[in-house]
Amino acid sequence: MKTTTTSSRREQIADAAAALIGEKGYAAVSVRGLADAVGLETSSIYSHFASKEEILWEIAVRCADDFHQTVEPIYRSNLHTREKLSRMLAAHVAVTLRNRVAAPVFVQEWRHLGEPQRSQFAARRDAYEAMFRDVVNQGLAERVFREIDARLAVLTLLSALNSTARWYRPEGELMPDEIGEQLAEMLLYGLTQSF
Amino acid sequence: MKTTTTSSRREQIADAAAALIGEKGYAAVSVRGLADAVGLETSSIYSHFASKEEILWEIAVRCADDFHQTVEPIYRSNLHTREKLSRMLAAHVAVTLRNRVAAPVFVQEWRHLGEPQRSQFAARRDAYEAMFRDVVNQGLAERVFREIDARLAVLTLLSALNSTARWYRPEGELMPDEIGEQLAEMLLYGLTQSF
Numbered sequence: 001m002k003t004t005t006t007s008s009r010r011e012q013i014a015d016a017a018a019a020l021i022g023e024k025g026y027a028a029v030s031v032r033g034l035a036d037a038v039g040l041e042t043s044s045i046y047s048h049f050a051s052k053e054e055i056l057w058e059i060a061v062r063c064a065d066d067f068h069q070t071v072e073p074i075y076r077s078n079l080h081t082r083e084k085l086s087r088m089l090a091a092h093v094a095v096t097l098r099n100r101v102a103a104p105v106f107v108q109e110w111r112h113l114g115e116p117q118r119s120q121f122a123a124r125r126d127a128y129e130a131m132f133r134d135v136v137n138q139g140l141a142e143r144v145f146r147e148i149d150a151r152l153a154v155l156t157l158l159s160a161l162n163s164t165a166r167w168y169r170p171e172g173e174l175m176p177d178e179i180g181e182q183l184a185e186m187l188l189y190g191l192t193q194s195f
Numbered sequence: 196m197k198t199t200t201t202s203s204r205r206e207q208i209a210d211a212a213a214a215l216i217g218e219k220g221y222a223a224v225s226v227r228g229l230a231d232a233v234g235l236e237t238s239s240i241y242s243h244f245a246s247k248e249e250i251l252w253e254i255a256v257r258c259a260d261d262f263h264q265t266v267e268p269i270y271r272s273n274l275h276t277r278e279k280l281s282r283m284l285a286a287h288v289a290v291t292l293r294n295r296v297a298a299p300v301f302v303q304e305w306r307h308l309g310e311p312q313r314s315q316f317a318a319r320r321d322a323y324e325a326m327f328r329d330v331v332n333q334g335l336a337e338r339v340f341r342e343i344d345a346r347l348a349v350l351t352l353l354s355a356l357n358s359t360a361r362w363y364r365p366e367g368e369l370m371p372d373e374i375g376e377q378l379a380e381m382l383l384y385g386l387t388q389s390f
Contacts, residue, residue: 025220082387108361136386145386148377149369153386156378159358160351166303167350174344182343183351190385191331191340191348192277 010048013038014062015101017055022104026056026112056105057117063099063106064124070095075131081139086184088132092161093180103165129154157187205243208233209257210296212250217299221251221307251300252312258294258301259319265290270326276334281379283327287356288375298360324349352382 016038020029031052035042049055074087096103110121132154139145145153164179174182211233215224226247230237244250269282291298305316327349334340340348359374369377 024222027219028222085386139386146381146384148381148386152369152374152377153381155358155362156355156381157386159361160355162358163350163354166354174347179347182347186341186343186348186351186385187382188385188387189341190381190383190387191280191334191343191352192383192385 010058013040013045013048014055014058018059018102018105021056021059021109022101026052026105026109053112053114053117056109056113057121059102059105060110060113060121063102064121064128066099067092067095067106067128068124071128071131075135081135081142081144082188085132085135085139086188088135089157089161089184089187090177090180092158093164093183094176096162096165097168097176097179100165100168103162107162107165129158132157160187205253208235208240208243209250209253213254213297213300216251216254216304217296221247221300221304248307248309248312251304251308252316254297254300255305255308255316258297259316259323261294262287262290262301262323263319266323266326270330276330276337276339277383280327280330280334281383283330284352284356284379284382285372285375287353288359288378289371291357291360292363292371292374295360295363298357302357302360324353327352355382 013034017029017034020034020037029052031045032042034052034055035045038045049058070091071088074084074091077084079087099106106125110125111118113121133150136145136148136150136153140147140150161183164183168176168179208229212224212229215229215232224247226240227237229247229250230240233240244253265286266283269279269286272279274282294301301320305320306313308316328345331340331343331345331348335342335345356378359378363371363374
């Protein structure tokens, strides 16, 4: 018989919370509702997490770690600018799709964190986006990329990629890798065929 | 002295509701909280709307009407495919930015509508997206656009444009028209400079 360890029970609670928050929004999720969803008493939830906000923090940080650890090695590599950005975009899609239940927390629900967590998380997100801005600016300096506001470009690129979490279906025709590649190509080279 | 007409009071309630829903999510907004936000009694809200859901419907439909009425004439025009799509994308940004408070309702909160409104609204959104898919498919047939899954392309294009509602600041450097033009150009021609 399998026993549920403390750490896996903690993960199970965080996973269920991520799904509920993604569906209803953080403000509408209660610890009682979460307890009902995982079939536990409210007191059991509180033996793992001090508050609803601590659960939000756990989900947000776990997701942020995955984004950072996956994208940063590509950012630090010696690839040429265009190839580097292309792989960073595809990697962002890969992380988004394997965290798609928690993705709404990383994208917007983290705003419900109290201070100082909210500022800490905002700084982490900004450091993540800064890697992309840096590569876009590099490409602008090298004249590999067309004239565009780098901040505008990065917000647009990441938003386009983040949306995959909303419509991706594991039973659909396209695999996560194909989605990442097609999107990276479309965003780097445009929808327009060049002759 | 200015008198508040029934229709402007109705609009005022809908506007305040859109802002609250955008901030907290539909599930977390109560009619009482909305009444507090606009400085009215709960009973006054109910003299204008039968339910919270009717307010959601009003916001969603008003926003959908603006998108349709702005984009459809461009879709029906005789412009060449690439120019047509470019103008449709820029028009989508213009409508998004002038409805940016209500935009989260059009993008995702409409899912909280009950039936049959939910299905009716989903059909309207699909008809809207179908105009874009149609133009992308036209461009694929004409070999003006590169090989890509048309559904994937349209979801990505619209998500990229929808994100402007989240980060646009009226006091920022870029005007709505410039944002629309830069994004349409980036999405159609890619970030990469062509020589």
